[in-house]
Amino acid sequence: MAHPFDSLTADAMRAGGSWKWSTPGTDAHGRGLIGAFVAEMDFPPAPAVAEAVRACADGNRFGYLSDAWVAEMADACAAFWSDRFGYAVDPAWIRPLPDVLTALTSVVEHFTPPGSPVLLPTPAYMPFLTVPGMLGRELVRVPMAHDGGSWSLDLDVLDAAFASSGSKLLVLTNPHNPTGRVLTEAELAAVTAVVGRHGARVFADEIHAPLTFDGRVHRPYAASSETAAAHTLTATSASKAWNLPGLKCGQLILSNSADAARWTEVGYLAEHGTATPGVLASTAAYRDGREWLDDVLGYLDGNRALLRGTDLPGLSVTVPEGTYLAWLDATGLGLDEPPSAFFAREAGVVMTDGAACAGPGGMRLNLAMARPVLADALERISAALA
Ligand SMILES: Cc1ncc(COP(=O)(O)O)c(C=O)c1O
Structure with missing residues (x-):
């Protein structure tokens, strides 16, 4: 069943002006960048x-x-x-x-x-x-x-x-x-x-x-x-x-x-x-705000399931037990640049580079976005891997 968060689009997020969505430019394919780095959620606030x-x-x-x-x-x-x-x-x-x-x-x-x-x-x-x-x-x-x-x-x-x-x-x-x-x-x-x-x-x-x-x-x-x-x-x-x-x-x-x-x-x-x-x-x-929180937890859990069910060959994926932050280990890819730079350019997904967390070779992916936007982000990452 559709959730109201599903209708939040990348364009609307960019127009919102948050830091998360204000990385300038496009990827190598001319697509707008998907903000998946800083730890905040794209969802509108709890009514309370x-x-x-x-x-x-x-x-x-x-x-x-x-x-x-x-x-x-x-x-x-x-x-x-x-x-x-x-x-x-x-x-x-x-x-x-x-x-x-x-x-x-x-x-x-x-x-x-x-x-x-x-x-x-x-x-x-x-x-x-x-x-x-x-x-x-x-x-x-x-x-x-x-x-x-x-x-x-x-x-x-x-x-x-x-x-x-x-x-x-x-x-x-x-x-x-x-x-x-x-x-x-x-x-x-x-x-x-x-x-x-x-x-x-x-x-x-x-x-x-x-x-x-x-x-x-x-x-x-x-x-x-x-x-x-x-x-x-x-x-x-x-x-x-x-x-x-x-x-x-x-x-x-x-x-x-x-x-x-x-x-x-x-x-x-x-x-x-x-x-x-x-x-x-x-x-x-x-x-x-507890009802809102429980709803968000259910939605985030659906996003975790989407990540778990997505084939990302070459990446070792840690689906979070808690938080909405997933860890993608890219050391197996043998890239000659920070992995976040590769995926920002080739997939247009802006993640936190592991090196910034003292975890070089990894990336931190923020899952707290509308599910269709996350699906797009994961498809782009998958295509970049291919
Ligand atoms: C583990 C952890 N601690 C602290 C903070 C800082 O949050 P705040 O500035 O809202 O206190 C963050 C923000 O992402 C965090 O993830």
């Missing part, structure tokens, strides 16, 4: 979110953030996390931030020893590779294990990286961008053992938490054990699941009283950047 933003304008709510609006958002976020993930968070421990990078910056600066390195499993979300360096910290890559289309954390490599670098912070993204992995409870427990052994902490980036498939449920790292709660700061946002990154609102979730006390001392500057419309829209998303 659109209504909240309209209400900001109509109700003159462009002023500074009030404590009451923060509390409403924290309540809505806590209820969502409790209902979806079984994690009962005290709303007082959910704090507003503009985005996840602000959370990472704050955690590095205020919750790790001065000058200490930061560990990051790779491939990774691109800015995590560069932001620690901008803060004067060494970034230590922890390559993930890769077996065919399947990725996992390599705990021996992680253990050795802690030992050799003296790092006190692991950046743990789950569900994982760009491999789409959703970690199991056993994997989370194994991470806790390694982190605990080195007296380190975890920055848990769980921004993709609601976006899981095939019956998988996101397990918040901080909820996995008391030990984990004691060494974790969690960042999340409605920005991925409800597609609101431009509204600049995320959440820092604290999970122990020592960190909560420290945050009251150091959190002001980070919190100050949060946008009032973003807070009000995030409240609406968590509270009244």
Whole structure:
């Protein structure tokens, strides 16, 4: 049965002016480029979110953030996390931030020893590779294990990286961008053992938490054990699941009283950047956007099935367990240029190059588009391979 998203055309997306669709030019065949790189969805917003933003304008709510609006958002976020993930968070421990990078910056600066390195499993979300360096910290890559289309954390490599670098912070993204992995409870427990052994902490980036498939449920790292709660700061946002990154609102979730006390001392500057419309829209998303989210999850699942059913000889395809980002490994093609450059030129599909994620030879394909547009993108990729 047709879904309303099916009628979203590439031309309409280009006219919309988003970054995702504004790469200039055409491919080698004169076709318009399909934007499949940056992690946002092409779908129109949840009605509750659109209504909240309209209400900001109509109700003159462009002023500074009030404590009451923060509390409403924290309540809505806590209820969502409790209902979806079984994690009962005290709303007082959910704090507003503009985005996840602000959370990472704050955690590095205020919750790790001065000058200490930061560990990051790779491939990774691109800015995590560069932001620690901008803060004067060494970034230590922890390559993930890769077996065919399947990725996992390599705990021996992680253990050795802690030992050799003296790092006190692991950046743990789950569900994982760009491999789409959703970690199991056993994997989370194994991470806790390694982190605990080195007296380190975890920055848990769980921004993709609601976006899981095939019956998988996101397990918040901080909820996995008391030990984990004691060494974790969690960042999340409605920005991925409800597609609101431009509204600049995320959440820092604290999970122990020592960190909560420290945050009251150091959190002001980070919190100050949060946008009032973003807070009000995030409240609406968590509270009244669940039906829309479930519909989107069903649609994305159909797109995953389309990818799974498409023959792409020469590419090793990882269909995501969570997130709407697929990983296409092109190392088998033996290209003498970055694979994203080849497919942008020959297929007119603009993907994130793996090298930007510290996963050279791969590409990150964003599946969150109208299914006919995705079908066109996959046909073009297939033809370019042929
Ligand atoms: C894993 C991950 N973390 C963080 C972010 C940043 O999102 P935001 O800027 O909305 O906080 C993204 C965005 O794509 C992401 O995929």
